[in-house]
Structures are given as C-alpha cells and as structure tokens.
Amino acid sequence: MKKFIHYLLVFCFVVSCKDKSTTKLSQNEVVQNTTLTNFDTQINDLMAKMTLEEKIGQMNQYNGFWDATGPNPDKGKSAKKYEELRKGHVGSMLNIKEGVKQVKALQKIAVEETRLGIPLIIAFDVIHGFKTITPIPLAEAASWDLEAIKKSAQNAAEEAAAAGINWTFAPMVDTSRDPRWGRVMEGGGEDPYLGAKIATARIKGFQGKNLSSTKTIAACAKHFAGYGFSEAGRDYNTVDIGTSTLNNVVFPPFKAAAEAGVKTFMNSFNELNGIPATGNTFLQRDVLKGKWNFNGFVVSDWASMVEMIAHGYAEDEEHAAELSIKAGADMDMESYVYVEHLANLVKRGSVKETLINDAVKRILKVKYELGLFEDPYKYCDEEREKAVTGKQEFRDDALDMSKKSIVLLKNKKKLLPLKKKNQKIALIGALAKDKTSPLGNWSLAGEPGSAVSVLEGLQKYKGNILKYAKGVDVITVDSPTGWSDKAIINETDTSGFSEAITLAKKADVVVMVLGEHGIQTGEARSRANIDLPGLQQELLEAVYKVNKNIVLVLTNGRPLTIPWADKNIPSILETWQLGVQSGNAIAQVLYGDYNPSGKLPMTFPRSLGQIPIYYNYKSTGRPNGNNVFWSHYLDEKKTPLYPFGHGLSYTSFSYNNLKINKVNNREVKISVNLTNTGKVKGKEVAQLYIHDLFASVTRPVRELKGFKLIQLNPSETKIIHFTLTEKELGFYDNKGTFVIEPGKFEVFVGGSSDAKLAQKFTLE
Ligand code: BGC
16 A cells, blocks of 8 residues: 555646756556556556657667667667667667577666666577577478468567567568579568468467467567569669559468567568658558548667668658658668657657557557566566577477478489488588578577587488588588678689589499578579579589489578579479478478478569569460461570479379369359379368469469468378468459459469369359
8 A cells, every 4th residue: 555655746846847857767657557468558657758859769660789780880879779778768679689688687777777667678680490490481481381380480489588588570571482582591482371371370479369378479560561572673772563463462461460460560671662661651641540540550670770771762861750650650770860859750740649649559558568577577587598598399399390291393203302321421511411401491499500500410310321521612611600691602612522522423422412592592692593592503513414313402501593403403402591400301201201292482583684583474465376476585484493482292193073062252162182103191281272264453374372281191092172262362453452253264273383183153
C-alpha cells in the first residue's frame, strides 16, 4: 500500500510537471500495470510523460559499436551514440553480437540512466540461425517442409533470445526471379505461393504464441517492397514493375506475413516506379497500414532514409525525414535524420505530432508485448545463455533441416548413392574442406570455421578409401575475417590441378565439391556471370578427361548456369550452403542414409541471357511456332536447365488417376494417386499447378496452388487430396481488387512445375 501511494504521488507530480524533460522517473513508474494484456493504457500513460524529443528517440535505431552491416556512418555521428543513449534518444540498437553481457550494459544505460527508463529493443539479423547456423533460407525453402522451416526459426529465436536479442530482421520475403541478385540466398525463391507459406512458417517459428516468452523474438518482414526485382539483378538498383506483378507476385508473401501477425516490417533500399520505398506512402500507409491493417511498426532499411537524397527524391536530410515519416516509416535505422530533424519539423508545423505519436505507440506496443517493461533484463540471463547456446537439440534439428534442403538434380548412371565398401573415392575441391563457407552469408554470430566440412562428413564412413585434393582455390582469402570482406576470385593459380588429376585417375568415383564461397552471395554480392566461379569449370573438365564417374556436389547461394556439367556429369547434387551440419548432411545423402527429397525453389537457367526466367511466365501471343516469328531465342532453348519444383530421389514416383470433383463454383476438390515405383522408401513433394486459361488480366501459364509432402514405401500408393478455394482461384486485377472470374482452368499435378498430368474444369 505504501508503495502504491508512493507511485501515485510521484505519478501526480510527474504529470503536473511543466517541463517534462527535467524530471527523472524511476523504472517502476513506467512499468506499473503491465500485467494487463491490453497495453493501451500503459502506453498512453507513458506517452503523456514523454517530451517530443523522447518520443523521437524511440523512433531512432543505432548500430552497435562493434560490427556494421552497412556503410559505416561518419565518426562524428557514431561517437555521439552513448551521449544520445543517455538522453533517451535511442529506442533500439542492432548488431549487438557478443551476447548478454553487451546487451545488459546497453540496457542498463537505457533503463537506469535515462529519465524515463524505457528499455531498448535489441535487434539482430538472425537470418538462418544465431550461433548454430542453419541452411541459408533459399536452401530451407528447397525442403518445402513448412514444419521443419518453422522449427528452424523457433530454435534460432530461442538461441538469439538467450543472447539478449529481442527482434530479428527476418524473414526476407522478397519474391525474386533473378539469380544474379546476391540476396536470393536470403529468401524463399521465385514463387509467391510457396513464398507466402514459408513467410508464415518462419514468422510463427520466431514469434511463437507468446512474444514475452524468453524463447521467442519479434520478426520483421522485409524488404517492403519490390527489392527482389532490382534491375539486372544489381543490388539496390531501380525497380519498375506494373500493378499486376506487384499485386500478384510481390505482395502475397508480405500480405501473408501481416496476416500471420508479424510485429514489424522493414522498408527497402529500392525505388518502386519512381518513388523510393522508404518514402513511399502508397506502400506503407495505403497498402500496409491501411488495406492490410498492419498495426506493428515499420523500420527503415540501413540508412535508406538519407539515401533518398542520392535517389534524387529528397532535397536534404531534413526533407528525407519529412518524407519518411509522412510515408509511414516509424523507425530510422542508421540515417540519423529523425533524431536530428523531426523535432524541428514538428515545431515548424511541417510534420504533425500525431504522426510521431502513432509511430511511438506502435514501437512501445512491441516493447510491451516482448515483456521488456515488465523486466528489461528478462532476456539477459547469463546462465540461460550458457545452457541454450549451441544446444545439441539445435544441432540435431540443423542436421535434419540440412538433409531436407538438399536437391538431387541429376543421377544418370546411378552413381548415387555411393557404395559403402571397397571403393576408392577421390574428393576434390577447396570447398570440400572449407569449414566457413558452408555457413553462408548472414551468419554474423556464427563462429568462422564452425561447419562440419564435406571431407569430415565423408571421413565418418570407414568402408571406402577416401583421398582428398584441393584442385583449386575458389577465392584467395582463406578465411575471411568478416562477411563484409570482398572475395577475391582466384583466376590464375592452377598449381593444384595435377594432384587432383592424379588422384582422380586412380579413383572409382570422384566427388567434386564446387560452387560459390559463402562470401559470394548475400547483400551487395550481385554477379554478372553465374557460372562456377574462377577456375573451377576448367578443373571439372580436366578431371572429367581422366575419370567420367563424377558426382558433382554443388554448393552455392543462388541458381548457377552449369550447362556443360548437366550434359556431361552423371550425378549432380545441389547442397546450397547448409550451415554447421553441412558435411554430415551431405555425406548422409551421398551414402544413401538419407534419401533426398528437396525441390528447387528457383529455376536454373541454361544461360545468362535467359534471365529473368521463371516457371510462372505469361504465354505471349506467339508461344510456339515453326518458322522464325515466335517468342524464342535463335541461339538457346527457351526452357530452363532445371525447372522450378524439380528434384529427384533415390526412388521413383508415378502420378496417375488425376480426378476433379468440383464441389461448387468456389471450391474445387482434386485427387491423384501417387506410387513409389522404385526400390527404396522415399518422400515426394507432390505439386499442384493451375492455369486460368483466359481472364480479364492475363494469367501465368502455371501457378503453384498446393503441395503435399508424402512418404511412401516401395510399391506403396497413396491418394492425395487437394482443395482449391477462392484464395487459390482468384487473382488481383489492375485496380488491386481480388477477383474470381468464371471460365476454364487447367490443373497439373506432378513432381515439378513441368508436371504433365493434366485435367480441366470450368468455373461457372
Ligand atoms: C539490409 C537489411 C538488414 C540491415 C541490418 C541492411 O543492409 O538490407 O536486410 O536487416 O542491413 O543489418
């Protein structure tokens, strides 16, 4: 009771204070009543105590003092950070990677040294695991296994939360059709339907059911919007796309994220049809906060507010701040324009304080939901951090996720699975021994060298004679010190060729691990050529001359152009960058202890000139022809090397008896029989595509609208059922309205987007 009276007195004193900014409040005054589930009252009470500058402080996010994931701000600004923190001018910090000790130190300043004691929200790019690095998101997408993907995000959240992190900048849900763009490794691939499902699974994994649990963190759907369509695959480049693509291809995963209750969105570096996404009112206010009713907050991308000057959209920093807040960006990451200019803009009447209030409310709400007001140190338990970091359970799940992510692209001579005894195996390629590259980009908190290499994975199988030769280095920096390093591709040193060739000559089977180093994909890692980097193609051809029994193990963060390998190499396994368990997963698949079931989430082109190439293209008026006047290339096929959805198994599957049971016009039920026609147990991703044959806005020749993971014993058959509802049958017209139009549809079911089994139905 005494305590209550004390609070009451202090509270009355505080609210009656004329100059809010000079009165220091204790943490307790801010946190009273947090047991209520609706935080409106607390937020309103708190906001009544805040000065304009303190409100704007909540909208300001600084990078930590240690590591940067964008251009470093100039020293003067950076040096001011501690000072600003003490004044309550910082609401959030990112890139705090050393764990609880660092977080606690920062939180202590925010909570104990600022006037209102509002805790910071600590953000980090937990993109694929935190310390226990899991497969890159594009690899996880290749599993099509939503439960496993959700579990992976859940583990990442638990491990990050134990290190004091509250908020991840993931999932990246940018649909992307251009493998030159280095960031395809961060997303779910080219398809909006699969992308939406993955977005939902990852958000549910990160956020769980209770955000204030010490096992969950807030998620962030990024980059809103269009970033995956950067022209020519060059990062940060211009985006100019029409309404139909925006609504039907780019938006769906973002909309799904909003529907899944994602707490935050990140806007984007790119301009969209002439307006930078960061200053884009249509995107942030009209669509996201308006039409989709999103009530979390929007953070800018790194310095994307100030970059509107370089875009030629903002005149100066003050103008950038004005444009950003008006467009609906709530938090400024590393532009410093809110903290430096918003107060003046409000005082001058150029920006209404109600806009500031709305942004701050959104931010505080997430802080309350995370339980930070209840206990600002709840994520700062060093004992828990020790117990949780790198848990065996996380490593087991990472292994499971890694195996599920592997795609068998080709297996002609049935070289795979490898025989377990009496074989001489030559393992070739610098990436076969690399323990850092498999971590892939965006593995910021991961330990360099913490991945199991392919060599180590294969060494666990003792029945064969395994010998290793490097052949050739991919890049010349052996172990990059940080992922912001630039990779220097080895274009000259072939000194290891002869050892590799000698080894290959004597081997029964050659396993060649080739591809991209982990540092060659990710942000700002666009490539104008997407073949095997450096001298690896030359090495492959040299080894092929002496031994044709080659298993090519690809490791890369994007689709590659490998037409020569496809033509000549009997077995090709796509293993992406799989994280800490990489070598174990690859070895188990190579030896058949795990039967691969992954399917490509992005099309593999035959050549660069085909890009952008994707399965859900439009027909054109001249899709086929027998003379020259049709939509094709003179010097290349128009089909991909490996289509979206493609992936083989050590067994085989057949689809038949596709039936359409139209229940009514708004719901179509479909069934098909799937049989395992091979000799071993296997899992298949059965995929359903539709083609709306004619519509008021032309529809793609195929659109994924359903998939099921089915495990079958040899000779076993299962009937698979799919249901198409309005959601799958409709599309967005050019006004952005969702419509379902009557007419004829075709349905395809099979093991890839090339599925041949088809039926038709009509919607009345
Ligand atoms: C990236 C974001 C990332 C942010 C913070 C930016 O450069 O585009 O995706 O979350 O940095 O690290």
